[in-house]
Amino acid sequence: MPSFVNPEKCDGCKALDKTACQYVCPNDLMVLNKDTMKAYNQEPDQCWECQCCVKICAQQAMDVRGYADFIPLGASVVPLRSSDSIMWTIKFRNGQIKRFKFPIRTTPEGKAEPAGGWDTKANIDDFTLFTEPASLGLETVAAPGTKTWKK
Amino acid sequence: MANFETVRVDTDVLILGGGMAACGAAVEAAYWAKKNNLKVTLVDKAAMDRSGAVAMGLSALNQYVGLRDGENTIKDYCDYVRNDLMGITREDLVASIARHVDSTIHLFEKWGLPIWKDEKGAYVHEGRWQLMINGESYKVVIAEAAKNALTQNGHEYFERVFITHPLVEGGRCVGAVGFSVRENKFYVFRAQAVLAAMGGAVGVFKPRSSGEGAGRAWYPPFNSGASAYFTLKAGAEMTCQEVRFIPVRFKDAYGPVGAWFLLFKSRATNALGENYMETRKAELDNWAPYGKVKPVPANLRNYLGMLDVMEGKGPIYMRTEEALGKIAEQYKDDKKAYAKKMKELESEAWEDFLDMTISQAMLWAATNVQPEEKPSEIAAAEPYFIGSHSGASGAWVSGPKDLAPPEYFWGYENMATVKGLFCAGDASGASSHKFSSGSHAEGRIAAKSAVRYVVKEKPGLANVSDATIEGLKDLVYKPLKLFEESQKKSTQADVNPGYIMPNQFRMRLQKLMDEYAGGVTAQFTTSGALCQRGLELLKTLKEDSASLGAKTLHDLMRCWENYHRMYQAEAHVRSILFREETRWPGYYFRSDKPKMDPNWQCFVNCVMDPKSEEWTMKKVPIKYIFA
Numbered sequence: 106m107p108s109f110v111n112p113e114k115c116d117g118c119k120a121l122d123k124t125a126c127q128y129v130c131p132n133d134l135m136v137l138n139k140d141t142m143k144a145y146n147q148e149p150d151q152c153w154e155c156q157c158c159v160k161i162c163a164q165q166a167m168d169v170r171g172y173a174d175f176i177p178l179g180a181s182v183v184p185l186r187s188s189d190s191i192m193w194t195i196k197f198r199n200g201q202i203k204r205f206k207f208p209i210r211t212t213p214e215g216k217a218e219p220a221g222g223w224d225t226k227a228n229i230d231d232f233t234l235f236t237e238p239a240s241l242g243l244e245t246v247a248a249p250g251t252k253t254w255k256k
Numbered sequence: 257m258a259n260f261e262t263v264r265v266d267t268d269v270l271i272l273g274g275g276m277a278a279c280g281a282a283v284e285a286a287y288w289a290k291k292n293n294l295k296v297t298l299v300d301k302a303a304m305d306r307s308g309a310v311a312m313g314l315s316a317l318n319q320y321v322g323l324r325d326g327e328n329t330i331k332d333y334c335d336y337v338r339n340d341l342m343g344i345t346r347e348d349l350v351a352s353i354a355r356h357v358d359s360t361i362h363l364f365e366k367w368g369l370p371i372w373k374d375e376k377g378a379y380v381h382e383g384r385w386q387l388m389i390n391g392e393s394y395k396v397v398i399a400e401a402a403k404n405a406l407t408q409n410g411h412e413y414f415e416r417v418f419i420t421h422p423l424v425e426g427g428r429c430v431g432a433v434g435f436s437v438r439e440n441k442f443y444v445f446r447a448q449a450v451l452a453a454m455g456g457a458v459g460v461f462k463p464r465s466s467g468e469g470a471g472r473a474w475y476p477p478f479n480s481g482a483s484a485y486f487t488l489k490a491g492a493e494m495t496c497q498e499v500r501f502i503p504v505r506f507k508d509a510y511g512p513v514g515a516w517f518l519l520f521k522s523r524a525t526n527a528l529g530e531n532y533m534e535t536r537k538a539e540l541d542n543w544a545p546y547g548k549v550k551p552v553p554a555n556l557r558n559y560l561g562m563l564d565v566m567e568g569k570g571p572i573y574m575r576t577e578e579a580l581g582k583i584a585e586q587y588k589d590d591k592k593a594y595a596k597k598m599k600e601l602e603s604e605a606w607e608d609f610l611d612m613t614i615s616q617a618m619l620w621a622a623t624n625v626q627p628e629e630k631p632s633e634i635a636a637a638e639p640y641f642i643g644s645h646s647g648a649s650g651a652w653v654s655g656p657k658d659l660a661p662p663e664y665f666w667g668y669e670n671m672a673t674v675k676g677l678f679c680a681g682d683a684s685g686a687s688s689h690k691f692s693s694g695s696h697a698e699g700r701i702a703a704k705s706a707v708r709y710v711v712k713e714k715p716g717l718a719n720v721s722d723a724t725i726e727g728l729k730d731l732v733y734k735p736l737k738l739f740e741e742s743q744k745k746s747t748q749a750d751v752n753p754g755y756i757m758p759n760q761f762r763m764r765l766q767k768l769m770d771e772y773a774g775g776v777t778a779q780f781t782t783s784g785a786l787c788q789r790g791l792e793l794l795k796t797l798k799e800d801s802a803s804l805g806a807k808t809l810h811d812l813m814r815c816w817e818n819y820h821r822m823y824q825a826e827a828h829v830r831s832i833l834f835r836e837e838t839r840w841p842g843y844y845f846r847s848d849k850p851k852m853d854p855n856w857q858c859f860v861n862c863v864m865d866p867k868s869e870e871w872t873m874k875k876v877p878i879k880y881i882f883a
Contacts, residue, residue, distance in 0.1 A: 107468060123438075131302045131311040132471075132478045133416070133437055133810055147810065152471045153478075154615040155312035171618045172469035175508045180621035182614055191392050193610050197621045205606055209393035212368030217397055219283050219405035221366030229708050232352075232656055232669075234700050235287040240359040242324035247355040248658060253323045255331040255882070 107152030107169055108134070108159060110144050114166030117142035126158035126167060134158075160186045188214050257737050260440045262729065265414075266717055267297035269706050270447035272419050272432060272486070274300025275308020276395075276692045277453035277644075277681025279402035280360065280699025281706075282413070285451075286405035288707040296411035297445065299434065301418045301454075301813070302478065304399040308455055309476055309642075309682075310692050314391040315611035316382050316514060317364070317371070318691035319357050328384070330354050331882050336385070337689045338880070339549040341648055342839050343857055344496065347881040348655035348664055349687035352701060353694045360697040361387070367401045369394055383518045388604075391611045398696065417443050419454065419482060420732050420816045422490040422677070423720055424866065429490050429677035430718035433728050437813045442729050446717045449676050449706040453699055456649070456682035457481035457641035457824040459762060459817075462770035462777070464638055465508065472615055474503050474510040475640045480817035481824035483683035484641065484649070488823055491866045492672035493652040495685040495859050495876070497824075498831035500639040501647030502780065502843050504558050506574065507635040511616025513574060515608040520601065522579035524561065524634055526569040536560040543841070543852060554646040558636055558842025565636075566779055574634050576627035584628075638776050639843065641824055643682045644695045647843075649828075650685025652861055652876075653678075656701075661879035668709045670702035673863075676715060678702040686859060735806035735815045742805065755805025758814035761797075765822055768793045773829050774844040783848040787833035794826050826871075827862060834873040835860045 110126075117137055118124040124144050126135040135158055136147045144166075146152060159167040171180060179198035184191055189210060195203040223240045227233035233246050247253035269289055271281045278298060285296045300307050321328050333354040334347045365371050370390040372380035380388045406413050419434035423446070431446040457480060458473045471477050488494060505513055516522040525531050533552070540547030543556055561572050583601065587594035605627065609616040619625075625632060643650035654660065656669040670678050680702040681695035690698055709715070735755070742754025750757055769775055772790030774782035782790075801819055806812040837853035838846045859876040 107471065129303050129306050131306050131308070131476065133302065133813060136810075150468050150470045151477050152468070153312065153476050154472060154618070155306070155476075156614050157306040157311060169614070169618065171615065171622055172465065172467070172472055174465055174467040174469040176469075176615070176619050177622040180618055182610070182618045182621060184610075184614075186392070193606075193617075195606070195617055195621050197624050199624045201624070203606065203621075205603055205610065207392060207607055207610075208370045208390045210368040210397055211370050212397075215400065215404075217367035217401040217404055219286070219401050219408070221363045223363075223366075225287070229288060229292065229704070229711055232658060232701075234356055234359065234704055235284050236363060237356070237359050240362045241356075242358070242362065247323055247330050253326075253329055253355075255329050 107149045107154050107172065108146050108156070108167055109170060110146070111166045111168065112143050114164045115143045116164055117144065125161045125163060129157045129161045131155065131157060156184055160184050257733070257740055258440050260442045260729065260733060262442045262444060262725065264444045265297060266446045268294035268448045268710055269296045269703070270431060270445050270450045271296065271298040271453065271703070272451065273308070273453035273455060274298065274302065274304040274399070275453065275455055275681060276310055276398065277683070277695040277699035279304070279398045280696035281451050281453060281680060281703035282402035283405040284700035285703035285707055286409040286411055288704055289411065290409040292707060292711050294707065294710060296406060297447070298406060298413040299417050299419060299445065300413065300415050301437070303415050304403060304413065305396050308395065309479060310395040311476060312614065313611040314394050314692060315389065315512065315608045316391070317361055317387040317389055317693045319385055319689060319694040320361050320379065320387045321354050321358055321385070323358050333385070334882055339546050340553045340646060341499070341688050342546045342553060342555070342852070344499065344648065344686070344839070344859060344878065345688060346655065346664065346686040348660040349653070349684070350689070351659055351881060352656045352669060353687060353690050353698050356697040356701060357694045360700065361693050364398065368397045382514060386514070386518070390607070414443070418813050418816065419486065421728055422450070422486050424490050424674070425718040425720060428675040428715065428718065430720065432486070433725070433732065435732055435809070435812065437809050442732065444725055446720060448710040448715050448717065449678060451678040451680065451702055451706050452483050452486050452683045453680045454482035454486065454683060455479040456643065457484060457821055459766065460641065460769055460821045460825050460828070461638045461775040462766035464776050469508070472509060473640070474505055474637045475642055479682070481641070481820035483679070484824040484827065485820035487651040487672055487677065487679060487683060488827065488864045489866050490672070490674045490677055491863065492674045492677060493861050493863045494827055495650065495652040495861045496643070496648035497827040497862060498835055498860055499648035499840065500828065500843050501642050501645050502558055502636050502639050504561060504634055504636050506616055507633040509613060509616040509619040510637055511609045511613040513634060515605055516574050516576060516579065519604060520579040520583070523575050524572055525575055526564040526572055528569060530569070532560040532564045533557065536563060539563065555840040555842035562636060562780065562842060571633045572635065573631035575631045577630055580628040636780070641682070643685050643688065644690045646688055648686050648688045650683055651679040652686070653684045659881060661881070663879060668705045670698065670705050671709065676709065678706045733812070735804045735812055738803065739805040739807050749807065752805070755803050756800060757805055758811055758818050761801070761804055762818045762821070764797060765818065765825060768797065769825050773832065780843070781845045781847050782832060783846055784833060785848070787829050790829050794822070794829065798822060830862060830871055830873060831860050
């Protein structure tokens with residue numbers, strides 16, 4: 106059933122106006138059952154197994170059970186995502202464990218500055234874009250006749 | 257039925273979509289609009305942090321030209337794209353993207369995307385054009401810059417609003433309508449310019465998987481043909497609707513093969529250990545000149561493997577054990593260096609999966625795969641519509657003034673043949689191999705062009721009559737009404753004589769496309785007769801689309817997604833039928849026209865009359881900008 110919710114851990118994101126999994130799922134699959142205050146995946150056969158819901162769940166109440174039509178049982182792939190890195194724990198069917206940690210960003214969360222510190226030397230009529238040509242690392246945007254165009 | 261409030265939003269530049277192209281458009285439009293006292297509004301069907309094709313992440317940036325360091329020229333990129341697409345490409349558009357894509361990638365780095373660097377500080381390449389990244393949060397970072405650009409400049413964005421239809425007045429695109437998938441709200445957006453960037457189409461063809469695995473498409477299942485429908489229904493000319501894309505990936509979970517082919521130098525062989533790229537080399541002569549170039553075009557590589565499968569020589573394996581064995585051989589005298597290298601490579605191989613196809617990691621773990629011990633199966637996926645990759649489908653758009661041949665220029669780059677409608681990413685056609693980075697760059701190009709259009713033409717906001725709005729609102733919510741009215745006709749909600757639920761409708765579409773338009777079970781083979789029969793079946797499907805039923809807003813979104821897919825399907829079948837040749841044999845094979853024909857060295861374009869829904873097909877000459 107692709108992503109699923111552990112009812113013992115899910116608290117329905119009670120402090121929020123909508124649950125985190127509902128907020129993030131790119132395919133609108135997660136729903137909060139208002140009676141039990143637990144979330145669930147309403148359409149498992151449209152789940153991409155992107156784990157966006159698993160990564161965002163503050164309660165770590167979500168996991169993925171591989172697609173039943175082609176993934177044998179017994180494995181798990183669990184992400185633990187922080188503000189600058191992600192740690193993956195992969196458990197094999199035979200019990201073997203692998204663990205990997207990768208960086209996810211080099212700037213503090215929320216601080217992506219659109220211009221990247223570059224000035225724009227362009228006007229609305231030309232084909233030079235916002236932050237160009239500085240962000241290209243070139244004097245001008247490549248155009249026919251420049252050395253960047255054709256050897 | 258519940259009451260649905262109509263929410264009217266007036267803006268200047270309306271960006272539809274929230275993926276890479278839309279995020280690029282947001283950053284660019286935010287700047288130019290503010291300078292010109294204009295307002296930008298972006299509408300996403302999901303949450304921008306994790307919407308679009310890059311929602312899960314990616315492990316590489318596939319288009320970087322390297323102009324700064326003289327790595328390549330614009331012409332080099334155009335040559336690569338022209339050859340890979342068997343000659344069918346708009347070089348003016350490809351060059352336009354190529355001259356800006358490096359800027360986009362340098363911005364990504366500033367925003368916080370970790371791009372791998374070597375000891376000297378240079379980007380680490382996976383291939384000639386590909387850069388390695390730690391890409392789990394790729395989309396989060398890019399969306400953050402887009403949202404910051406919008407909010408810091410007084411613009412706005414809406415999430416969880418699904419756009420269903422364009423608003424067109426006097427031959428000009430003047431806005432869009434859609435509905436909230438979370439609240440009882442119907443949205444009417446009026447704008448001076450509209451930029452469509454709502455992605456490609458997945459789920460038009462039957463997936464290889466059944467049951468739960470149906471969601472495991474290589475491209476995401478939430479890319480549901482919204483761009484194609486929107487542009488078609490606005491009356492825009494479309495191009496390359498026959499040029500679908502079929503990726504060959506690790507079988508079933510569709511994990512990436514790039515790292516294995518490019519970093520590990522792995523081979524793929526059939527069950528007999530034969531490398532089809534060698535044993536079938538002569539076949540490439542039949543597809544000259546494109547069969548003769550390096551790298552061999554993606555569709556031809558697919559085709560050689562498919563020929564082995566069709567002869568019963570499968571499975572096709574990625575020879576991971578052989579590739580890793582060769583590396584071990586290189587380090588046989590230095591065990592310590594070998595252990596270090598293997599640790600590095602193992603981490604890279606797993607990150608490739610974990611960044612962009614977590615299911616593949618799950619499948620390897622569930623089947624106890626030790627890549628150094630035995631090979632893993634690869635296979636061709638079902639067809640997708642993704643003009644940003646090695647497919648080419650999308651709207652026919654103007655090129656830039658300084659690059660486009662006169663035939664391809666009508667005032668504003670990336671504007672469709674309908675005034676006021678701009679397209680980028682999977683929404684614009686014949687500009688393949690833009691991938692995520694080039695789509696972002698193209699979004700920027702299209703957005704600046706859209707602002708320029710508004711500043712120069714001052715088109716203003718159109719009057720859209722209340723009757724038009726009410727008519728669209730009734731149409732959009734009709735599936736909910738139908739469900740409510742008919743539910744008492746059956747004791748089981750899924751089987752009812754009054755309506756058809758969207759998932760059943762989708763399966764009917766997928767079955768007919770699979771069988772008649774050359775899907776997986778038809779071994780990617782079709783013919784004129786099969787296409788004709790497919791069109792007959794599509795006609796009745798279209799009639800039955802009036803009976804789509806929805807119990808919830810989520811179902812309602814599914815209804816409209818599948819409605820959109822149906823139009824992508826029709827454009828595809830009509831274009832395959834019109835092009836009387838086989839040009840991309842590894843994407844589809846027309847058994848009645850099995851060879852490439854110089855008479856078809858042209859674009860196939862189509863237009864659907866928005867009112868009568870009659871189609872016009874045409875040949876359009878190719879004008880390269882490089883000799």
